[in-house]
Amino acid sequence: MPLSEIIPGVQLVKGKFVDGFGFLTSYLVHDGGEVLVIDPGTAGHPGGEIVKAIESLGLSPRHDVVGIVCTHGHPDHIGGVWRLKRQTGALVMIHEHDADVMETPSLFIERRLRLSRAGRLAMKVDKSPIRVNFRGVKPDCILKHGDEIRVGSYSLRVMNSGGHSKGHCMFYLTGKRVLFSGDEVNNYPNDARRFYVDLSGSLSAKVTALEAASKLKTEYLLPAHDIPHILTDVSLQFSEAIDGVRQFQDAILRVISGRGDADIDQIAFDLRRTHGVPLPTGHEALLPTTIEVALRTLESAGLVEGENGVWTLA
Numbered sequence: 108m109p110l111s112e113i114i115p116g117v118q119l120v121k122g123k124f125v126d127g128f129g130f131l132t133s134y135l136v137h138d139g140g141e142v143l144v145i146d147p148g149t150a151g152h153p154g155g156e157i158v159k160a161i162e163s164l165g166l167s168p169r170h171d172v173v174g175i176v177c178t179h180g181h182p183d184h185i186g187g188v189w190r191l192k193r194q195t196g197a198l199v200m201i202h203e204h205d206a207d208v209m210e211t212p213s214l215f216i217e218r219r220l221r222l223s224r225a226g227r228l229a230m231k232v233d234k235s236p237i238r239v240n241f242r243g244v245k246p247d248c249i250l251k252h253g254d255e256i257r258v259g260s261y262s263l264r265v266m267n268s269g270g271h272s273k274g275h276c277m278f279y280l281t282g283k284r285v286l287f288s289g290d291e292v293n294n295y296p297n298d299a300r301r302f303y304v305d306l307s308g309s310l311s312a313k314v315t316a317l318e319a320a321s322k323l324k325t326e327y328l329l330p331a332h333d334i335p336h337i338l339t340d341v342s343l344q345f346s347e348a349i350d351g352v353r354q355f356q357d358a359i360l361r362v363i364s365g366r367g368d369a370d371i372d373q374i375a376f377d378l379r380r381t382h383g384v385p386l387p388t389g390h391e392a393l394l395p396t397t398i399e400v401a402l403r404t405l406e407s408a409g410l411v412e413g414e415n416g417v418w419t420l421a
């Protein structure tokens with residue numbers, strides 16, 4: 108059973124390790140005969156392991172699951188929702204800005220990634236964790252920043268981070284110093300600087316959310332794609348994640364400055380060639396998508412200007 112206890116009442120259900128994406132991890136929060144599932148993963152992983160994990164805690168998947176909550180609407184976090192809802196009958200919860208992709212998974216490749224028509228067609232048959240060939244679910248409960256999710260006597264505070272995707276939320280288990288960080292911190296394993304965002308995301312929102320989260324005095328940082336970070340290791344993850352965003356933006360500015368002007372394909376080419384900063388892995392669309400969002404952030408900061416897809420320093 109791939110179930111391990113972080114602290115009493117918080118369990119990790121370990122999914123498989125997927126090259127380029129890292130782990131697919133789900134979490135259970137349980138107290139007083141109730142259990143909440145955080146991020147059920149893809150349709151396959153951790154998949155059926157979650158129901159087994161609930162049973163191994165002496166709880167009933169049919170009666171004791173108070174909710175299935177997703178940090179955001181990416182396929183590797185919501186793909187398992189339909190089946191788990193059928194097995195448990197639990198309420199499904201997600202932030203309002205990611206509710207559309209939960210209900211209609213193909214919107215992820217239609218609106219959230221920088222993909223050509225051919226790229227979109229290829230992703231329909233994709234076998235990676237961000238494939239979209241699974242059934243969508245209309246959420247039962249729409250989350251807002253500041254909401255509280257109750258499980259027994261526990262309470263999780265909803266913190267809309269809005270960086271990785273506009274509806275991305277982190278959940279803070281009040282009183283236990285546990286932060287479920289989804290993909291906002293430790294988006295990939297082993298290097299907190301590596302990240303990607305979708306087209307609805309924002310690098311300024313990401314940095315603001317990371318700075319706010321770093322002040323929570325979290326002792327247990329529980330990401331979806333990396334191992335848990337505990338006690339002294341935690342603050343390092345936040346500072347490296349913020350550094351990662353700044354280094355990525357600086358690298359884009361260096362490319363534009365070096366070339367005089369550049370489009371997104373040229374920027375992606377130069378970033379891949381120079382290996383100066385950690386780049387998103389797992390799917391080729393993630394780098395140009397993240398560059399596009401970064402350029403928008405740099406544009407609103409008055410650092411770059413874009414016209415007809417060509418970017419120059421402002």
Ligand SMILES: [Zn+2]
Pocket residue numbers: 179181271290
């Ligand atoms: Zn994600």
